[in-house]
Amino acid sequence: MIERYSHEPMKSIWTDQNRFKVWLDIELAVCRAWNKLGKISNESLNIILSKAKFNIERINEIEEHVKHDVIAFLTSVSEEVGDESKYIQNM
Secondary structure, three states: OOHHHOOHHHHHHOOHHHHHHHHHHHHHHHHHHHHHOOOOOHHHHHHHHHHOOOOHHHHHHHHHHHOOHHHHHHHHHHHHHHHHHHHHHOO
């Protein structure tokens, strides 16, 4: 985005923070749906919802190695969530 042509409200939409927040919101919505279908237990869902977060610096580190932004994002979230991340990456 070219800085001089960017209005503040629009700039905030295109930040890494917002992009990854939206991605996380989508992942969590999918986990809630899988829970309603009985594919994820209530206990696992609660763990995911309480631990799921991302770290932009870590995402950038991972992306340098894997060369893929979505994989880097999911790996960062998985590191935070732990064992229950199997439901985020494999569903």
